[in-house]
Amino acid sequence: xxxxxxxxxxxxxxxxxxxxxxxxxxxxxxxxxxxxxxxxxxxxxxxxxxxxxxxxxxxxxxxxxxxxxxxxxxxxxxxxxxxxxxxxxxxxxxxxxxxxxxxxxxxxxxxxxxxxxxxxxxxxxxxxxxxxxxxxxxxxxxxxxxxxxxxxxxxxxxxxxxxxxxxxxxxxxxxxxxxxxxxxxxxxxxxxxxxxxxxxxxxxxxxxxxxxxxxxxxxxxxxxxxxxxxxxxxxxxxxxxxxxxxxxxxxxxxxxxxxxxxxxxxxxxxxxxxxxxxxxxxxxxxxxxxxxxxxxxxxxxxxxxxxxxxxxxxxxxxxxxxxxxxxxxxxxxxxxxxxxxxxxxxxxxxxxxxxxxxxxxxxxxxxxxxxxxxxxxxxxxxxxxxxxxxxxxxxxxxxxxxxxxxxxxxxxxxxxxxxxxxxxxxxxxxxxxxxxxxxxxxxxxxxxxxxxxxxxxxxxxxxxxxxxxxxxxxxxxxxxxxxxxxxxxxxxxxxxxxxxxxxxxxxxxx
Amino acid sequence: xxxxxxxxxxxxxxxxxxxxxxxxxxxxxxxxxxxxxxxxxxxxxxxxxxxxxxxxxxxxxxxxxxxxxxxxxxxxxxxxxxxxxxxxxxxxxxxxxxxxxxxxxxxxxxxxxxxxxxxxxxxxxxxxxxxxxxxxxxxxxxxxxxxxxxxxxxxxxxxxxxxxxxxxxxxxxxxxxxxxxxxxxxxxxxxxxxxxxxxxxxxxxxxxxxxxxxxxxxxxxxxxxxxxxxxxxxxxxxxxxxxxxxxxxxxxxxxxxxxxxxxxxxxxxxxxxxxxxxxxxxxxxxxxxxxxxxxxxxxxxxxxxxxxxxxxxxxxxxxxxxxxxxxxxxxxxxxxxxxxxxxxxxxxxxxxxxxxxxxxxxxxxxxxxxxxxxxxxxxxxxxxxxxxxxxxxxxxxxxxxxxxxxxxxxxxxxxxxxxxxxxxxxxxxxxxxx
Numbered sequence: 008x009x010x011x012x013x014x015x016x017x018x019x020x021x022x023x024x025x026x027x028x029x030x031x032x033x034x035x036x037x038x039x040x041x042x043x044x045x046x047x048x049x050x051x052x053x054x055x056x057x058x059x060x061x062x063x064x065x066x067x068x069x070x071x072x073x074x075x076x077x078x079x080x081x082x083x084x085x086x087x088x089x090x091x092x093x094x095x096x097x098x099x100x101x102x103x104x105x106x107x108x109x110x111x112x113x114x115x116x117x118x119x120x121x122x123x124x125x126x127x128x129x130x131x132x133x134x135x136x137x138x139x140x141x142x143x144x145x146x147x148x149x150x151x152x153x154x155x156x157x158x159x160x161x162x163x164x165x166x167x168x169x170x171x172x173x174x175x176x177x178x179x180x181x182x183x184x185x186x187x188x189x190x191x192x193x194x195x196x197x198x199x200x201x202x203x204x205x206x207x208x209x210x211x212x213x214x215x216x217x218x219x220x221x222x223x224x225x226x227x228x229x230x231x232x233x234x235x236x237x238x239x240x241x242x243x244x245x246x247x248x249x250x251x252x253x254x255x256x257x258x259x260x261x262x263x264x265x266x267x268x269x270x271x272x273x274x275x276x277x278x279x280x281x282x283x284x285x286x287x288x289x290x291x292x293x294x295x296x297x298x299x300x301x302x303x304x305x306x307x308x309x310x311x312x313x314x315x316x317x318x319x320x321x322x323x324x325x326x327x328x329x330x331x332x333x334x335x336x337x338x339x340x341x342x343x344x345x346x347x348x349x350x351x352x353x354x355x356x357x358x359x360x361x362x363x364x365x366x367x368x369x370x371x372x373x374x375x376x377x378x379x380x381x382x383x384x385x386x387x388x389x390x391x392x393x394x395x396x397x398x399x400x401x402x403x404x405x406x407x408x409x410x411x412x413x414x415x416x417x418x419x420x421x422x423x424x425x426x427x428x429x430x431x432x433x434x435x436x437x438x439x440x441x442x443x444x445x446x447x448x449x450x451x452x453x454x455x456x457x458x459x460x461x462x463x464x465x466x467x468x469x470x471x472x473x474x475x476x477x478x479x480x481x482x483x484x485x486x487x488x489x490x491x492x493x494x495x496x497x498x499x500x501x502x503x504x505x506x507x508x509x510x511x512x513x514x515x516x517x
Numbered sequence: 518x519x520x521x522x523x524x525x526x527x528x529x530x531x532x533x534x535x536x537x538x539x540x541x542x543x544x545x546x547x548x549x550x551x552x553x554x555x556x557x558x559x560x561x562x563x564x565x566x567x568x569x570x571x572x573x574x575x576x577x578x579x580x581x582x583x584x585x586x587x588x589x590x591x592x593x594x595x596x597x598x599x600x601x602x603x604x605x606x607x608x609x610x611x612x613x614x615x616x617x618x619x620x621x622x623x624x625x626x627x628x629x630x631x632x633x634x635x636x637x638x639x640x641x642x643x644x645x646x647x648x649x650x651x652x653x654x655x656x657x658x659x660x661x662x663x664x665x666x667x668x669x670x671x672x673x674x675x676x677x678x679x680x681x682x683x684x685x686x687x688x689x690x691x692x693x694x695x696x697x698x699x700x701x702x703x704x705x706x707x708x709x710x711x712x713x714x715x716x717x718x719x720x721x722x723x724x725x726x727x728x729x730x731x732x733x734x735x736x737x738x739x740x741x742x743x744x745x746x747x748x749x750x751x752x753x754x755x756x757x758x759x760x761x762x763x764x765x766x767x768x769x770x771x772x773x774x775x776x777x778x779x780x781x782x783x784x785x786x787x788x789x790x791x792x793x794x795x796x797x798x799x800x801x802x803x804x805x806x807x808x809x810x811x812x813x814x815x816x817x818x819x820x821x822x823x824x825x826x827x828x829x830x831x832x833x834x835x836x837x838x839x840x841x842x843x844x845x846x847x848x849x850x851x852x853x854x855x856x857x858x859x860x861x862x863x864x865x866x867x868x869x870x871x872x873x874x875x876x877x878x879x880x881x882x883x884x885x886x887x888x889x890x891x892x893x894x895x896x897x898x899x900x901x902x903x904x905x906x907x908x909x910x911x912x913x914x915x916x917x918x919x920x921x922x923x924x925x926x927x928x929x930x931x932x933x934x935x936x937x938x939x940x941x942x943x944x945x946x947x948x949x950x951x
């Protein structure tokens with residue numbers, strides 16, 4: 008019944024739902040595209056760093072930047088403070104560069120893209136319009152922007168393993184003055200912007216994984232919104248880890264100049280694997296005066312099987328710097344995948360009257376482990392932040408919220424409100440809350456609330472009585488529990504996210 | 518082990534080696550020497566706390582680690598009567614960390630046996646064998662407490678109290694600081710047999726630097742009340758550790774008032790081991806100027822249907838720092854747990870700081886656990902309301918401060934004691950004005 012309601016309401020394909028159901032406990036996106044890959048040798052040395060830089064045709068300053076990060080990384084140690092456990096990662100047993108062979112000469116147009124790649128996107132469930140665009144259907148990219156929701160547009164910069172395969176809607180974005188391209192292209196075409204902003208939010212020395220990323224990032228997205236421009240469409244990157252044993256090191260840099268606005272979507276799926284894969288991405292966002300950035304993520308990488316075998320290790324550094332006065336950032340994340348998640352999208356509220364928001368749903372099932380949260384660093388006056396975190400643990404998983412709210416002495420009259428709710432499904436899982444609160448001035452107000460509870464028996468009874476099976480009922484209740492966060496997502500994502508919530512919790516009851 | 522971790526441990530052990538040079542383990546009988554040696558080996562494994570330790574990041578441990586404490590000038594209490602003096606109680610007085618029989622009352626009390634720790638060498642105090650250092654050891658997980666292990670190993674004095682019935686009077690531990698002594702190490706053990714009941718009062722600074730450990734074993738259905746007022750000497754430093762183990766249907770209630778003191782670290786570890794037990798721990802801390810107060814509270818639910826409640830309030834100004842670290846740990850199988858934790862601070866000016874880490878770690882699904890933590894200034898609307906009724910600004914402020922900490926004081930069950938504590942609070946506020 009829940010499925011029917013969802014289909015009727017959200018227009019999700021019946022076959023998709025049926026296909027997902029038929030997979031049972033199997034991972035929905037557990038398949039692998041057989042595209043020839045071009046690998047750099049395993050392991051990490053200065054030569055590999057140089058090779059990555061050379062393959063991306065980078066200027067010397069960029070190579071040096073990477074090398075200094077690499078040298079720094081050699082001195083660093085893996086952080087151990089998160090509540091996650093995993094076998095030691097052999098950083099020398101990873102590929103740091105892989106890309107589809109058919110890219111060795113870059114495609115002039117999307118027609119030249121390997122059809123298997125396009126099929127990959129189809130399986131990923133990229134909306135039809137974008138598929139057409141990605142497939143190079145003539146005229147598909149020229150639908151004018153308008154306010155009609157049914158015609159909402161999303162520009163995709165798809166990342167297939169390590170190289171961006173195509174960027175759509177380029178023309179329209181160009182007209183608006185928006186730069187949306189792969190970071191390697193930006194390094195070549197817009198070095199002045201990259202030099203100015205890359206590493207200015209997450210410095211190359213920031214932490215073990217960010218430093219590693221700085222040395223070896225293969226590609227990623229670059230966004231620049233010029234002053235006063237409201238980006239005419241939502242920008243989106245689909246991340247995808249495809250080749251076995253390939254670490255994915257994406258680097259995203261978003262700059263919203265004065266009075267600019269952009270909404271950015273990041274969605275991820277990865278094929279089923281037996282050996283764990285490493286992912287260490289960095290996302291940097293710079294927001295100048297009166298600008299606003301919304302960054303939404305649905306993360307659905309392979310979580311490993313019921314015994315905890317396989318799955319992605321996701322060690323991500325995401326940070327937004329509200330550098331300008333009255334600037335605003337909003338992080339929304341739905342974390343359902345990965346065997347291990349280590350992720351703290353943060354806000355540095357430097358400008359006066361700047362605002363940071365963090366909305367998160369983290370779902371763990373089976374043997375998954377998630378340690379995620381945010382940091383709100385209030386530096387400017389009258390800054391405001393809001394944290395809404397919903398953690399759902401099932402199976403034998405552990406789900407930790409870890410966050411910092413810091414009010415610096417000069418952040419007068421600032422406000423923070425934090426709400427962390429945890430829901431436990433089953434008696435073998437764990438839900439933890441580790442907030443840090445540091446208040447160093449009198450006029451700021453900080454409020455933190457956290458609760459932990461289980462799926463309410465009465466609610467379950469009510470749903471069951473109306474003919475829902477147990478799993479449907481749990482999915483419905485959990486979606487209700489996480490409603491505040493789901494509502495913060497852009498519409499395209501909200502639907503996918505609701506489905507994901509149900510899929511992620513399969514097998515957690517009964 | 519990671520290199521950084523190894524280096525840190527080496528530094529912590531070096532700090533310990535330096536500290537141990539200044540200490541001698543007191544002589545004692547077989548069992549107590551064994552307990553002390555076991556504590557020493559726990560301590561040697563961990564070393565002394567370091568600023569990089571997770572639970573010391575808000576409170577630099579340097580002053581507590583130093584081989585010798587900085588001397589503290591004796592404090593002039595003015596005309597103030599010592600706290601609890603009006604109460605009919607059995608007084609046990611320690612002067613500069615040593616039991617003073619002349620100043621103390623006769624230690625006989627119906628239903629209560631009181632022994633000196635130093636008599637453990639000669640007397641067979643069989644019931645204390647399974648307790649001294651034992652609950653402390655339980656409290657070393659999940660987080661190590663080196664300064665408590667140090668206390669168990671080197672405590673020079675203290676009392677062992679066994680309660681078999683309902684104590685008709687409170688037992689009162691008074692720690693006087695009268696000479697230039699710099700350090701005092703006291704270790705007290707309280708065992709409440711099934712159904713027993715007692716109120717324990719504690720007050721006084723003891724020394725320039727006071728390291729105190731209290732182990733409490735609350736038997737089935739027993740009830741233990743604890744009310745403490747830490748000395749209001751400006752220069753004193755203290756690290757106190759409370760280790761509590763509760764059996765089924767037992768009740769533990771503790772309240773601490775801290776006004777002044779350069780550095781106070783109050784640690785508590787409560788283990789709810791029997792079902793239907795209840796633990797309440799509360800504290801009010803008032804700091805003005807050179808004041809650092811740290812409450813580090815861990816409550817572990819390891820049985821079904823237990824309740825725990827933490828309420829900590831801090832009023833801070835003129836550079837005072839208040840920190841709170843608390844954890845509710847619900848072990849697998851501790852279903853029907855009801856855990857509540859509240860930590861709040863009132864910052865009266867821009868120099869004050871509040872640092873908090875209220876944690877939940879939960880491994881059972883049928884639980885209701887929550888925590889709240891807030892920090893802010895006096896509400897101007899409330900102030901206006903009082904001022905509009907003709908109350909002067911300072912009195913209004915004091916009223917609002919008392920209202921703010923009232924919730925913590927409500928955890929004191931006995932009205933008489935509650936009034937006494939409120940009286941102390943009012944006097945402190947009045948003095949602060951001048």
